[in-house]
Amino acid sequence: MKAGSNLERVLTEGNFAVTAELGPPKSADVETVHKKADILKGKVDAVNITDNQTAIVRMSSIGAAKLVLDKGLEPVVQMVCRDRNRIAMQSDILGAYALGLKNLLCLTGDHQKFGNHPTAKNVFDLDSLQLLQMFKRMRDDKVFQCGEEVRNSKKAPIVEPRLFLGAAENPFAHPYEFRAIRLKKKVNAGADFIQTQLIFDVPRFKEWMKEVVGMGLHEKVFILAGVMPIKSPRVIEYMKANVAGLSIPDALIQRMKGASDPKEEGVTFVVEMINEVRQIEGVRGVHIMAVEWEEIVPTIVERAGLLPRP
Amino acid sequence: MIVGERKPLSEIREMLKGYKKVLVLGCRTCVAVCMAGGDKEVELLGSQLRIASKKDGDELEIVEDSVERQCDPEYIEPLKEKVEQCDAVLSMACGCGVQFMAERYVDTPVLPAINTNFIGVTESTGVWTERCAQCGNCVLHLTGGICPIARCSKSLLNGPCGGSHDGKCEIDPGVPCGWQLIYDRMAKLGLLEKLEEVIPPKDWTTSRDGGPRKIVREDVKV
Ligand code: SF4
Numbered sequence A: 001m002k003a004g005s006n007l008e009r010v011l012t013e014g015n016f017a018v019t020a021e022l023g024p025p026k027s028a029d030v031e032t033v034h035k036k037a038d039i040l041k042g043k044v045d046a047v048n049i050t051d052n053q054t055a056i057v058r059m060s061s062i063g064a065a066k067l068v069l070d071k072g073l074e075p076v077v078q079m080v081c082r083d084r085n086r087i088a089m090q091s092d093i094l095g096a097y098a099l100g101l102k103n104l105l106c107l108t109g110d111h112q113k114f115g116n117h118p119t120a121k122n123v124f125d126l127d128s129l130q131l132l133q134m135f136k137r138m139r140d141d142k143v144f145q146c147g148e149e150v151r152n153s154k155k156a157p158i159v160e161p162r163l164f165l166g167a168a169e170n171p172f173a174h175p176y177e178f179r180a181i182r183l184k185k186k187v188n189a190g191a192d193f194i195q196t197q198l199i200f201d202v203p204r205f206k207e208w209m210k211e212v213v214g215m216g217l218h219e220k221v222f223i224l225a226g227v228m229p230i231k232s233p234r235v236i237e238y239m240k241a242n243v244a245g246l247s248i249p250d251a252l253i254q255r256m257k258g259a260s261d262p263k264e265e266g267v268t269f270v271v272e273m274i275n276e277v278r279q280i281e282g283v284r285g286v287h288i289m290a291v292e293w294e295e296i297v298p299t300i301v302e303r304a305g306l307l308p309r310p
Numbered sequence B: 001m002i003v004g005e006r007k008p009l010s011e012i013r014e015m016l017k018g019y020k021k022v023l024v025l026g027c028r029t030c031v032a033v034c035m036a037g038g039d040k041e042v043e044l045l046g047s048q049l050r051i052a053s054k055k056d057g058d059e060l061e062i063v064e065d066s067v068e069r070q071c072d073p074e075y076i077e078p079l080k081e082k083v084e085q086c087d088a089v090l091s092m093a094c095g096c097g098v099q100f101m102a103e104r105y106v107d108t109p110v111l112p113a114i115n116t117n118f119i120g121v122t123e124s125t126g127v128w129t130e131r132c133a134q135c136g137n138c139v140l141h142l143t144g145g146i147c148p149i150a151r152c153s154k155s156l157l158n159g160p161c162g163g164s165h166d167g168k169c170e171i172d173p174g175v176p177c178g179w180q181l182i183y184d185r186m187a188k189l190g191l192l193e194k195l196e197e198v199i200p201p202k203d204w205t206t207s208r209d210g211g212p213r214k215i216v217r218e219d220v221k222v
């Protein structure tokens, strides 16, 4: 084991993993984080803590992750390249590891234009691949990006951050022909696990997975398929119109519109989706992104037959 | 070339408040080509200012002139007399020209009439787009001749990100995705396998991050 996290254990032991997402509040409200953690505890193997998602200022992912950890649920800290340079990023993971956090997901980050501070300057000192590479080197070679050893002084012990490293990949972004190759680059850069963008378009996902399997990448990295319960027809219509990098079939919008109980339909849909992606070669788990609907996750996990967690 | 765009008249009027005699000074190089601050634009802005000040009843005398380049000592030196007769210079050059004028004529306020936007090209008449972000360490040989720093909204060296869609960038459907362009060009050149290598973190010391930059060429120095 590289980091010894619960998520790493579950995956390494060959279980079908389940992760979820927890969005920190737009305030310093601890209660909200605790409540969400209580709902998810025992129902998932780890929970992603988003990092100022869609460029909206929220409680820091590391801070919220520590609150979640203290509740007995394992977090996956998300980190985007938009807001910090290599100095801050390395410093932050030293802190994160010191606090007991063991999983980290490296992301590019949405452009600040989408958030509540569109006038901000962005950083993008590194991209997500370089970020992965840097953290892998810190863990495996015990050196910082600059080449110095991860130790306080020549005589001090080396204490490197041992993190289980993840990355995202979006099979639905363009160009399609490059998406499996980009996954390969992420694996080479140091990804231990991958969480995919939300899947609504199963044929395209299958096509991508076929390429991934063809390259043998599924044997080098744990792939978790991203799924989402749709709360209402309005949500999915909004996403189709406004969220970059998704492929949403019109039939799905029609299905949600025609449902007498949209929430129930949303849950049925996501359970079907989980059962479908489970059958695909190379898929080692699901990542359930129930944005601002965390309370539905236990129902989904149960109905998909994924309880109890190993 | 350096591409700029003239500031709105209202902003310029606000800047000029209190001045009685102003030299509107054009630059005949980059900003003339991008139709922001050459002779024609000086003439237009001069007339607009005269009309506006007449309408508002304030006294404003406008003197018009242009030089070859405001970023070169030899061209701004002859302006001495004209500048001294005015109580402000409204420079229609890029930010470099404005500053160089201000460095030469330290007793006269030099004000910017142009927003300096980017280094770019004339895509077609009236359309200019950015090409280079002056990183100081060109990587165009790795990316099919398309700049990932200037043309990807996130300056990714290993793109495209998950927001690339139908050739467009996630930030705006009117913005081409720089990495789609790179991909297409590398495919055309038969060099796609090059994109499989991870480009390492960039050394930004040669860029603005390293502080103000300077080049000294001993071989041509006088
Ligand atoms: S790589 Fe640097 S120097 Fe080359 S075009 Fe891009 S910004 Fe300019």
Ligand code: SF4
Residues within 6 Å of the ligand: B151, B152, B153, B154, B155, B156, B159, B160, B161, B162, B163, B164, B165, B168, B169, B170, B171, B176, B177, B178, B179, B180
């Ligand atoms: S969509 Fe393309 S241009 Fe825009 S940020 Fe992503 S890779 Fe860069």
